[in-house]
Amino acid sequence: MSDNKHITHPEDAKRIDIHDPFEVSNWKSALNCTEAELKHAVAQVGTYADDVREYLSKR
Template sequence: MPDDLTKTGKADRDKVNVNQSHELRDWSKKLGVTEDQLKKAVKEVGVYADDVKKHLKK
């Protein structure tokens, strides 16, 4: 089922979805990395935002 962009909540804020262009753009900007760096981080540690943030700080 596709995401309903009108319904956001904690579950959406806790995960990084690099398959949606607006989320990829927004998370990249928020974390101060390129879209490619973000995709690589998600591939390495998974979609949970806390894990991605920790990984990118290394």
């Protein structure tokens, strides 16, 4: 994983790492959701971005 924290997209665009604040920030923007919504979605469907995106689209 890169040490460059100014990357505008996650390094592994298939998974969401909710323990990395920079990834959380990027995913919140990409998925247009809050941190709480993102973490709830990951808790419900797992870390695969496509699954989280689908889950959030049904809200």
